[in-house]
Amino acid sequence: MPIRQRLDAALTATNSALHLFAACWLFLLAVTVLIDVLGRGLFNAPLPGTAEIVANSIVAIAFLQLSHSIRLGGMLRAEIIEPYLPKPLARLLQSFGCVLGTVLFAAVAWSAWEPMLEAWRIGEFAGNEGSLKLPTYPVRTLLVVMCVLAAVNYLVMACLVLRADREA
Amino acid sequence: MTPALFTLVILAGLVGSLTLGIPIVIALGLLSVGGVAYVTGSFDTALSILSTTSYEALRDYVFAVIPLFILMGEFIARSGAASDLYNTINRAMGRVPGRLAVATVLGNAVFAAVVGVSVASAAAFSRIAYPAMCREGYDKTVSLGCIAGSSALGMLIPPSVLMIVWGVITQMSIGKLFMAGFIPGFVLAGMYALFCIGYALAKPQLFGAGKAAQDAREGYVPPPLTTSELIGTFGCLILIVLVLGGIWAGWFTPTEGAGIGALLSLGVALAKGMRWAGVMEVISETGRTSAPILFLLIFAQMYSRLLALGGVGGVIQSFILGTGLHPAMIVAAMVLVWFVLGMFIDSVSIILLTVPIFAPIAGTMGIDPIAFAIIGILAIEAGIITPPFGLAVFTVKACINDPEVQLGQIFWGATPYWIMLLVLAGAVYIWPGLATWLPSVT
Numbered sequence: 001m002p003i004r005q006r007l008d009a010a011l012t013a014t015n016s017a018l019h020l021f022a023a024c025w026l027f028l029l030a031v032t033v034l035i036d037v038l039g040r041g042l043f044n045a046p047l048p049g050t051a052e053i054v055a056n057s058i059v060a061i062a063f064l065q066l067s068h069s070i071r072l073g074g075m076l077r078a079e080i081i082e083p084y085l086p087k088p089l090a091r092l093l094q095s096f097g098c099v100l101g102t103v104l105f106a107a108v109a110w111s112a113w114e115p116m117l118e119a120w121r122i123g124e125f126a127g128n129e130g131s132l133k134l135p136t137y138p139v140r141t142l143l144v145v146m147c148v149l150a151a152v153n154y155l156v157m158a159c160l161v162l163r164a165d166r167e168a
Numbered sequence: 169m170t171p172a173l174f175t176l177v178i179l180a181g182l183v184g185s186l187t188l189g190i191p192i193v194i195a196l197g198l199l200s201v202g203g204v205a206y207v208t209g210s211f212d213t214a215l216s217i218l219s220t221t222s223y224e225a226l227r228d229y230v231f232a233v234i235p236l237f238i239l240m241g242e243f244i245a246r247s248g249a250a251s252d253l254y255n256t257i258n259r260a261m262g263r264v265p266g267r268l269a270v271a272t273v274l275g276n277a278v279f280a281a282v283v284g285v286s287v288a289s290a291a292a293f294s295r296i297a298y299p300a301m302c303r304e305g306y307d308k309t310v311s312l313g314c315i316a317g318s319s320a321l322g323m324l325i326p327p328s329v330l331m332i333v334w335g336v337i338t339q340m341s342i343g344k345l346f347m348a349g350f351i352p353g354f355v356l357a358g359m360y361a362l363f364c365i366g367y368a369l370a371k372p373q374l375f376g377a378g379k380a381a382q383d384a385r386e387g388y389v390p391p392p393l394t395t396s397e398l399i400g401t402f403g404c405l406i407l408i409v410l411v412l413g414g415i416w417a418g419w420f421t422p423t424e425g426a427g428i429g430a431l432l433s434l435g436v437a438l439a440k441g442m443r444w445a446g447v448m449e450v451i452s453e454t455g456r457t458s459a460p461i462l463f464l465l466i467f468a469q470m471y472s473r474l475l476a477l478g479g480v481g482g483v484i485q486s487f488i489l490g491t492g493l494h495p496a497m498i499v500a501a502m503v504l505v506w507f508v509l510g511m512f513i514d515s516v517s518i519i520l521l522t523v524p525i526f527a528p529i530a531g532t533m534g535i536d537p538i539a540f541a542i543i544g545i546l547a548i549e550a551g552i553i554t555p556p557f558g559l560a561v562f563t564v565k566a567c568i569n570d571p572e573v574q575l576g577q578i579f580w581g582a583t584p585y586w587i588m589l590l591v592l593a594g595a596v597y598i599w600p601g602l603a604t605w606l607p608s609v610t
Contacts, residue, residue: 023451026235033236033427037420051229054423058231058462059223065459074460075191078512079557082189090189097190104197111219143223 008156012071015153018146019068022061029057049132056126059139063146067153070101095161101154109147116140169206171479172487178203178480182521192517193463200470207478217473225466229423233342235458236426237327240411240433241283242450242457244404247437250279250292252400254300256393266368266375268304269314270361272297276318277357280325281408282433284332285457286515286552290319290560294567305376308573310367312564313581318360319560320549320589323515325353326412327426329461330548333519334541336465337472338527342422343415344607348538351602352546352592359588396440403436461516468520475524485529495533499540499597502526503547503590510551514559518548538607539600546593550586555579 032050040046069075077097082090118124119137126136169177178199185195197218205214244250257278258271275297276289283289293315301311323330326346335342368375411429414420420428434447442450475481488498502522509518523544530540552559561578596602 019455020448020452023455026239026454027430027451029232030236030239030427030430033232033424034431037424037428041419054229054232055227058228058235059226061235061455062226062459062462062466065455066463069456069459069463072456074456075193075463076460076514076517077189077191078186079189080187080512093188097188097194100190100198101194104194104201107201107215108197108218108222111215112222115219115223139227140223147222 008160011153011156014149015067015071018064018149022064025057025064026061029054029061049134052126052132052134056134056139060142063143066105066146066150070150070153071157075101091161091164095158098154098158098161102151102158105147105151105154109144109151112140112144112147116144171483174203174207174478175480175483178474178478186513192513193460193467196464196471196520197467200467200474203474203478204470207474218470221470221473222466225469226462229421230336230342231462231465233332233423233426234329234461235454236423236430237284237329237332238458239451239454240327240407240426240429241285241288242454243430243433243437243442244279244282244407245288245292246446246450246453247400247403247433247440247442248396249282249400249404249436249440250275250289251296252397253278253404254293254296255397256401258300259393264365265372266364268297268301268306269311269364269368269375272301272311272314273318273321273357273360273364276321277325277353278404278408280322280353281327281412282404282429283322284327284329286319286322286549286560287563289322290316290563291567293318294564298564298568298570301376307374308570309577309581310374311581312568312573312578313583313585314360314364316553316558316560316564316578316582317585317588319563320553320585321353321357321360323545323549324349324356324542326350327422327429328545330515330519330545331541332422333461333465333516334523334545337468337520337523338537338541340537340541341607343418344538345541346412346422347416347607348542348603349545350606352542352596355595355602356546356588356592359592360585363584363588399436399439403433403439407432407436464516464520468524471520472524481525481528484525485532488529489532495535496597498533499530499535499543502530503543503593506544506547507551507554507590510548510558511554512557515548515552518551519544535597536600536604539596539603542603543593543596546589546596550589550593553579553582553586558582 032047032053036047036050082093116137119140124136125133181199182195185199186192201214201218204217205211208214254271254275257274258268261267261271264270272293276293279289279292297315298311326349328349331345331349332342335345407429410432411425415422415425437446505522506518509522527537527540531537553561558579561575561582564578565573565575
């Protein structure tokens with residue numbers, strides 16, 4: 001297998017491993033919510049900090065699943081004129097869309113870089129006084145890393161779309 | 169640039185990038201960043217808003233409701249419970265004309281109360297109801313139209329991903345929106361069922377009249393329901409009562425209901441014989457559906473910022489109200505926009521693009537926000553069964569695996585159903601109580 005294909009295989013394997021990890025995390029969230037509700041209903045003792053845990057987890061889960069969704073074509077688009085365009089032009093447009101995706105997620109990563117460093121530096125915490133306070137650096141770091149990964153995936157897709165054209 | 173010109177540029181940018189097939193998430197994100205940078209005159213401000221939005225937009229308890237309800241729906245959909253519901257209802261119908269079509273409608277209505285996406289219903293019933301209707305000699309156009317049309321119930325009867333997104337965008341109570349969908353959902357199911365019965369009486373040959381007569385002559389008796397089928401049917405009913413009942417009665421929030429529902433539906437799936445591999449498949453599939461929706465929500469919030477900062481909402485509002493049209497005409501125009509957009513882009517994107525602009529206008533005209541949400545969902549759902557890109561129709565076509573069937577045939581068969589959807593939208597406009605009564609009594 002040429003090195004290019006092997007790198008891409010490693011990339012997609014990373015994507016799907018992260019996706020599956022986040023998927024299991026979501027399942028654990030359902031369990032957490034159940035424990036919270038049962039604790040509150042039966043023993044008048046809700047699980048402290050559930051809201052804070054769930055809120056942070058959803059951000060983490062969404063970003064962990066980003067790259068896998070991108071590669072599977074989960075980011076929906078309208079196919080209005082595409083069927084009427086000549087194949088090469090349609091592919092060029094599709095590739096252009098992917099390049100824009102790289103730009104967007106690179107911008108998110110870039111913009112989130114400083115706040116991440118800040119969170120590391122000052123040990124930023126979020127949450128309500130009295131329930132549970134969680135440090136913000138894990139989710140902030142994850143966000144930057146996942147956006148970089150998403151940008152890379154979009155760049156790879158932009159190339160793959162064009163290459164498919166040349167090989168066809 | 170005046171606000172009016174800016175509005176035009178933004179709208180043109182959106183329409184242009186959608187037409188070119190740029191993914192909607194990316195078009196929304198980049199246009200918003202660019203627009204905010206232009207309005208504030210500072211690229212740094214735009215980036216700082218981008219950073220805050222991407223970190224904060226989803227960081228709320230309420231957003232867990234989306235993946236958790238999708239998880240619940242996936243467990244039920246993969247467990248084969250839809251097939252059980254269909255068989256049970258079918259058996260209960262006895263000699264109703266067009267029995268299989270009516271069972272498809274009613275099965276969809278019940279199934280809709282456990283799943284939150286129309287495409288899931290369309291996929292499930294294409295695999296279950298279509299073979300059954302073929303066996304009994306139903307006309308293909310009629311049966312596929314019925315399957316695609318009934319799937320619209322999925323987004324109207326709670327839980328519904330569309331209602332969650334609508335609630336998030338307009339900051340309305342998701343629980344109240346859920347309750348608002350109930351009565352219109354049942355009215356729609358009733359309209360569909362009556363249509364099928366009437367159609368079957370008028371044209372029995374399209375509804376397998378010959379085969380039924382033959383069965384009657386031969387004294388054919390259908391086999392009794394199996395234990396697994398009963399588990400599936402009652403499992404769904406218990407889920408509906410507990411989850412939706414619990415939210416309605418205020419025992420728990422929609423997020424909690426979704427979490428409990430997801431685990432209960434795992435129980436149903438296990439009881440019906442789902443094993444480790446199936447469970448993992450469901451969990452993984454959930455992310456595939458929910459992650460794109462969550463990202464749409466992130467960038468839609470950025471877009472809302474842009475609309476507010478650039479005065480876009482205000483420009484469109486004063487333009488529309490300035491025309492002096494009757495509110496009914498303005499709502500009709502909005503319905504038209506939704507209906508047309510529904511032909512091209514997915515329902516969640518439509519809500520995110522239009523509702524931040526439309527909802528304040530409707531509010532100014534004195535339309536009840538809950539009734540307006542139901543009107544909007546009805547109109548958007550009509551779009552998923554109309555050509556050229558009706559999502560439900562494409563799903564049905566992909567699931568039935570019958571090369572003889574043409575897309576146009578399914579679109580044609582589904583036509584009566586979207587007409588009924590639009591009629592119901594009109595009815596909710598005239599009698600908002602259809603939507604607002606149930607949420608008001610809790």
